[in-house]
Amino acid sequence: MAATGRIRGTRWPGAWRWRRNPLRRRSDRLEAWLVLGIWAFVLLAGVLGGRAVAGVVDQALAAHRARSHAARAVLTQDAGRTSGALPGYGEGGMWAQVSWTASGSPHTGLARVQPGAKAGTAVTVWTDRSGALVSRPATADQARTQAQVVGTLAGMAAAAGVLVCGRLLRGRLDRRRMEAWDREWEWVGPQWRRTAG
Incomplete structure (x- = not known):
């Protein structure tokens, strides 16, 4: 056990974005919130989207069963x-x-x-x-199974859509970070070369 009371290996990969650090930039904090938000929306979109689609499919099959x-x-x-x-x-x-x-x-x-x-x-x-x-018409059990399968697929598609959007946002954030590093290097690079030479 480390002196800080933490057990080695228990840190999750993105935890560094949340810890205090003089090198942590504003974009790192933004990315931490972005990742948290993305995963929250992935769960919400997957569960709520899947349940909504399953409900619609179940109602449609029940209506078909009632009319047949x-x-x-x-x-x-x-x-x-x-x-x-x-x-x-x-x-x-x-x-x-x-x-x-x-x-x-x-x-x-x-x-x-x-x-x-x-x-x-x-x-x-x-x-x-x-x-x-x-x-x-599908029986009640068949309708339930079909609704669950379609709802699961719809939930997975909704979650994947959120993940793709989140990845695009993180990619844009990475590009902005690289541009900022380029600007900083244009300013620091010549000074560093003078002191190194």
């Missing part, structure tokens, strides 16, 4: 045995023509079904209030 209704449909054609792609309906699914009744009127459309299903087979489709086909 399961309906009984019937295949109007045999489904193929191999998956195929249909323009506008995505890749790799088994799509077949189905018909269903919603609000008293008949509807037809393409729905994803089991490969090899025969015409007349009952399938479940998801519709909105008007009876149009919609994608199957």
Whole structure:
């Protein structure tokens, strides 16, 4: 243990900016506050941004779940045995023509079904209030997981954005410090060379 009561190796790397030192410049103090502020904003942006985005995603998925209704449909054609792609309906699914009744009127459309299903087979489709086909809504657990993943990614992006802005500010501060050192050297350099020679 050192005479000052500190344990060796417990200092954090940026602590020198906070200690009293006759060589510490105004820009060093400014940088210390800047670094502290950047990390505070990184935490705030990450947590608050992530939570806000997760909440929005969760609400959107809950709204989709509330507007979607399961309906009984019937295949109007045999489904193929191999998956195929249909323009506008995505890749790799088994799509077949189905018909269903919603609000008293008949509807037809393409729905994803089991490969090899025969015409007349009952399938479940998801519709909105008007009876149009919609994608199957995420369950509450799936929605929670999706919201957490998207919220985490958004929080990380927000934190990274703050870090990048902070790095740009520190770079500008470094350039100003170098310019100040150049000006000081222009004044001190000739005097030092005279005394050294």
